[in-house]
Amino acid sequence: MELKELISQKLQANFPEAELEFSEFRNEFNVKFNKKFVNPICKFLKEDSELEFLLCEDITAVDWAKRKNRFTVVYHIFSLKHNFRLVVKADVDESDCNIDTVSSVWKTSDWQERETYDMYGIKFNNHPDLRRIYMPEEFEYYPLRKEFPLLGIPGSLPLPKK
Amino acid sequence: MDRLTKDDVHPKILQKLLEDSDITFEDALENEMVLNMGPQHPATHGVLRLLLRLDGETVVGCVPDVGYLHRGYEKMAENMSYYEFIPHTDRLDYISPMANNVAWVLAVEKLAGIEVPVRAQYIRMIIAELTRVASHLVAIGSFAMDVGALTVFLWTLREREKIMDIWDILCGARFTNSYTRVGGVANDAQPEALALVKKFIDEIDSNLSECESLLNTNRIFIERLDGVGVISKEDALSYGYTGPNLRASGVEFDLRRATPYLQYDKVDFRIPVFTEGDCLARYFVRADEVRESAKIVKQCLQLMQPGEIKANMPKSVLPQKVEVYSKMEELIHDFMIVNFGINPPVGEVYHAIEGSKGELGFYLVSKGEGHPWKCKIRSPSFIHIQSLPHLVKGHMVSDVVAIIGSIDPIMGEADK
Amino acid sequence: MGLEAKLNSEGFLVTQLDAVVAWARKNSVYPMPMGISCCAIEMMAAADPKYDIARFGSEVMRFTPRQCDLMIVAGTVTYKMSHVVRKIYDQMPDPKWVIAMGACTSTGGMYRSYSVVQGIDQFLPVDVYLAGCPPRPDNLLNALIQIQNKIGRTRARDFQNLKLPELNVIQNN
Numbered sequence: 194m195e196l197k198e199l200i201s202q203k204l205q206a207n208f209p210e211a212e213l214e215f216s217e218f219r220n221e222f223n224v225k226f227n228k229k230f231v232n233p234i235c236k237f238l239k240e241d242s243e244l245e246f247l248l249c250e251d252i253t254a255v256d257w258a259k260r261k262n263r264f265t266v267v268y269h270i271f272s273l274k275h276n277f278r279l280v281v282k283a284d285v286d287e288s289d290c291n292i293d294t295v296s297s298v299w300k301t302s303d304w305q306e307r308e309t310y311d312m313y314g315i316k317f318n319n320h321p322d323l324r325r326i327y328m329p330e331e332f333e334y335y336p337l338r339k340e341f342p343l344l345g346i347p348g349s350l351p352l353p354k355k
Numbered sequence: 356m357d358r359l360t361k362d363d364v365h366p367k368i369l370q371k372l373l374e375d376s377d378i379t380f381e382d383a384l385e386n387e388m389v390l391n392m393g394p395q396h397p398a399t400h401g402v403l404r405l406l407l408r409l410d411g412e413t414v415v416g417c418v419p420d421v422g423y424l425h426r427g428y429e430k431m432a433e434n435m436s437y438y439e440f441i442p443h444t445d446r447l448d449y450i451s452p453m454a455n456n457v458a459w460v461l462a463v464e465k466l467a468g469i470e471v472p473v474r475a476q477y478i479r480m481i482i483a484e485l486t487r488v489a490s491h492l493v494a495i496g497s498f499a500m501d502v503g504a505l506t507v508f509l510w511t512l513r514e515r516e517k518i519m520d521i522w523d524i525l526c527g528a529r530f531t532n533s534y535t536r537v538g539g540v541a542n543d544a545q546p547e548a549l550a551l552v553k554k555f556i557d558e559i560d561s562n563l564s565e566c567e568s569l570l571n572t573n574r575i576f577i578e579r580l581d582g583v584g585v586i587s588k589e590d591a592l593s594y595g596y597t598g599p600n601l602r603a604s605g606v607e608f609d610l611r612r613a614t615p616y617l618q619y620d621k622v623d624f625r626i627p628v629f630t631e632g633d634c635l636a637r638y639f640v641r642a643d644e645v646r647e648s649a650k651i652v653k654q655c656l657q658l659m660q661p662g663e664i665k666a667n668m669p670k671s672v673l674p675q676k677v678e679v680y681s682k683m684e685e686l687i688h689d690f691m692i693v694n695f696g697i698n699p700p701v702g703e704v705y706h707a708i709e710g711s712k713g714e715l716g717f718y719l720v721s722k723g724e725g726h727p728w729k730c731k732i733r734s735p736s737f738i739h740i741q742s743l744p745h746l747v748k749g750h751m752v753s754d755v756v757a758i759i760g761s762i763d764p765i766m767g768e769a770d771k
Numbered sequence: 772m773g774l775e776a777k778l779n780s781e782g783f784l785v786t787q788l789d790a791v792v793a794w795a796r797k798n799s800v801y802p803m804p805m806g807i808s809c810c811a812i813e814m815m816a817a818a819d820p821k822y823d824i825a826r827f828g829s830e831v832m833r834f835t836p837r838q839c840d841l842m843i844v845a846g847t848v849t850y851k852m853s854h855v856v857r858k859i860y861d862q863m864p865d866p867k868w869v870i871a872m873g874a875c876t877s878t879g880g881m882y883r884s885y886s887v888v889q890g891i892d893q894f895l896p897v898d899v900y901l902a903g904c905p906p907r908p909d910n911l912l913n914a915l916i917q918i919q920n921k922i923g924r925t926r927a928r929d930f931q932n933l934k935l936p937e938l939n940v941i942q943n944n
Contacts, residue, residue, distance in 0.1 A: 255703075269716070336885055343430055352888065426887055427886045449808060509819060513820055767809060
């Protein structure tokens with residue numbers, strides 16, 4: 194059986210209520226589901242003996258600007274057993290701008306989630322240390338949101354005195 | 356002068372001296388102090404700041420602070436065309452600019468569905484591998500300098516200068532190259548450049564052995580690194596390690612083998628793996644990889660055939676400058692691509708290559724416009740710095756310097 | 772007729788103390804390598820055997836600001852980093868000089884973005900701006916020669932407005 198079918202079957206059998214959606218583009222396999230299930234599904238993908246997605250490569254978010262579910266949190270995970278990359282996604286709306294952390298599953302997601310919080314303002318519930326990572330702590334804006342101008346907001350970051 | 360005997364010293368002084376070994380005193384700092392290392396520190400390889408909590412000289416806690424070089428790449432990428440971003444990738448991991456160029460254009464080509472001619476693919480492999488050699492040479496040299504061996508640094512930098520000379524001929528710039536184009540490379544590799552590559556590859560083995568002879572039998576070097584900064588296989592995977600650092604922990608994972616891109620499935624190379632996971636293993640992996648890269652370049656030079664260096668897709672690949680000046684149609688295409696950009700189909704791709712530090716990936720989201728809707732840079736240095744608290748715990752302050760050198764972070768790509 | 776011949780025949784030499792001090796100072800510039808990003812690698816290359824900054828008496832790179840009189844700011848200065856750069860500059864003893872190495876240090880360069888300071892002259896006095904992204908090592912040597920010429924022209928009167936740091940001496944009355 195092909196791996197993509199195996200993943201979709203296993204996920205559908207174990208998480209029937211997760212509103213799973215599967216898609217494919219340029220030979221990349223995408224799985225999208227309700228954000229409430231992000232922790233159990235990631236845990237399952239990592240620990241299932243036939244899948245073993247041990248390596249979490251990347252966590253980020255996409256800002257779709259004028260859309261109902263404004264943000265999509267995207268996880269790229271890799272299975273060393275099958276040399277296969279899976280894209281895991283969950284939608285987050287601006288009014289309820291939070292999602293569960295997966296830092297208990299992969300340690301690497303600690304900083305990657307901090308980066309996503311710094312850039313988009315998406316809160317990660319139960320995160321051990323959710324602080325800004327690139328910008329100073331007193332900075333009020335989220336730079337990668339679409340309404341933030343490229344040149345920044347004048348006066349938002351202070352300079353030392355001459 | 357006669358030697359002092361035991362009786363010459365005043366018995367009271369002697370008494371005190373003998374007692375000295377078990378002196379106890381009240382510590383005003385209660386044995387714990389916070390040391391701020393960086394952001395301007397010679398051993399932090401850039402502007403990395405570490406907050407260390409010390410007990411005596413032992414590190415009990417560490418909090419890295421990054422962002423001192425955050426230049427807003429991802430925001431800038433959203434505001435410029437796919438071609439315009441190529442020079443910016445040079446400055447990401449500024450020790451290996453060519454590999455970043457290759458990673459970016461591969462991601463764009465995957466998104467736009469462009470097939471690249473074979474000769475261009477071999478040229479890209481050669482530059483990516485030579486960049487890896489240059490990067491590892493700097494890594495080994497600066498690592499040795501961090502633990503006190505300055506000569507090695509000067510010798511490896513001498514070798515790196517030879518690669519810089521090759522770049523000078525190949526693309527006209529010695530440091531920030533911007534040599535690749537979407538759909539190919541900027542110009543064909545000149546015979547002079549290829550001759551220099553061949554000469555460099557033939558000599559690198561003995562020249563590297565020369566540098567290694569200063570380190571591999573050096574007791575100070577070995578004893579300062581052996582068993583320092585150990586990370587287990589499971590932890591390394593969980594922390595998202597890739598590249599040489601992961602292979603030093605005993606995982607045989609290399610994207611060139613796992614998900615072959617370019618023509619890597621046509622060449623034969625070995626993946627160096629060490630199981631110790633300490634600083635010394637990370638050094639050995641890098642030294643071995645230099646030799647493997649040289650082997651790959653040698654095979655590429657043999658396999659390379661004359662041919663096209665740019666894909667024949669006028670709507671998305673920039674034409675050669677000569678043709679722009681002499682032909683009407685090429686001029687129109689050039690104008691359209693420069694002003695409105697290539698318009699890849701709606702979709703999102705992630706493409707990663709085995710960069711010199713680890714997995715370097717670009718995640719691109721396209722809405723069918725000339726500029727990307729979103730661009731995410733997956734930089735290996737960012738991930739590796741994250742594990743510093745785990746690595747330095749329980750070691751001395753001077754070991755921290757060695758550990759930072761061994762994981763080889765580049766702040767340009769860690770801070771984006 | 773060189774210096775030695777004159778000294779041999781007459782046994783003494785007449786000059787200004789100012790000129791001697793400036794001559795000595797310009798040929799032993801101690802740089803503070805404020806290496807921030809890409810330009811730092813080219814600064815390293817300027818110290819390597821091929822370009823050899825030691826020919827100009829400046830190979831003694833000191834990593835502590837207290838021992839330096841020339842700061843080479845090599846790399847993009849962000850708003851977060853600007854406070855650190857200023858603090859290090861303030862710690863350097865007078866007289867001191869600054870080279871802004873590279874386009875992004877001088878003007879922001881290709882980084883027209885929210886986090887990058889558009890030119891370090893907004894918070895630092897700069898003596899030499901150096902073009903290039905990054906400048907070649909030979910270019911850095913050129914900037915060093917410019918600085919040396921500038922130092923060679925300084926006289927004591929140039930520093931008469933220089934304030935000594937105020938010391939707060941606690942007196943026991």
